[in-house]
Amino acid sequence: MDFELEELAGASCVHSGKKILVATDATHCTKCGRAVLQKHKDEHESKCSGAGAIKRVAHDYDEEPPVEWTTKVIGFVATGVFVAALGGGLMMASPEQPPGELAKPMPTKKLGAGFGLMALGAVVGVAGFSSERKKQLAKK
Ligand SMILES: [Zn+2]
Structure with missing residues (x-):
C-alpha cells in the first residue's frame, strides 16, 4: 500500500x-x-x-520527485557546461610560440579570462538548474 x-x-x-x-x-x-x-x-x-x-505526501528528501529534464533545464546546464569548457580550453591552449623559442609563461590576462569563463559557466549552470528545479517542486 x-x-x-x-x-x-x-x-x-x-x-x-x-x-x-x-x-x-x-x-x-x-x-x-x-x-x-x-x-x-x-x-x-x-x-x-x-x-x-x-x-x-512526499516529505523526505528521498521522496522528492525526480528532476524533469525540460528543454529549459537542459539549456541552462548545457550553456553552463559550454561556457565553462570554453574557459577551460582557453587556459589549456598553449601560447603560440615559434619553434626553437622557450615556452612563454601563460599570459595572466588569458588565465584570468579562462577562470572567469569557467566560473561564469558554473554559475549559469547551477543557478539556472536550481531555479528551474525550484519551479518544478513548487508545482507539485
Ligand atoms: Zn475504494
Whole structure:
C-alpha cells in the first residue's frame, strides 16, 4: 500500500458520504484506502477503481520527485557546461610560440579570462538548474 489511511471516526464514507461516528462501524477500502461504512464496503469495493486514494505526501528528501529534464533545464546546464569548457580550453591552449623559442609563461590576462569563463559557466549552470528545479517542486 502506498496510501495514507484515513482516520475512520469523523471521516465521511466514500460510498454514501455519511459521516462515520464510530470507528468500528467502518473500515478502509482495500483498493483506495478511503474510509467506508462496513455495510457499504462490499458494494463500494466492487466498483472501486482505486482512484481518489490519498497518496502519501512526499516529505523526505528521498521522496522528492525526480528532476524533469525540460528543454529549459537542459539549456541552462548545457550553456553552463559550454561556457565553462570554453574557459577551460582557453587556459589549456598553449601560447603560440615559434619553434626553437622557450615556452612563454601563460599570459595572466588569458588565465584570468579562462577562470572567469569557467566560473561564469558554473554559475549559469547551477543557478539556472536550481531555479528551474525550484519551479518544478513548487508545482507539485
Ligand atoms: Zn475504494
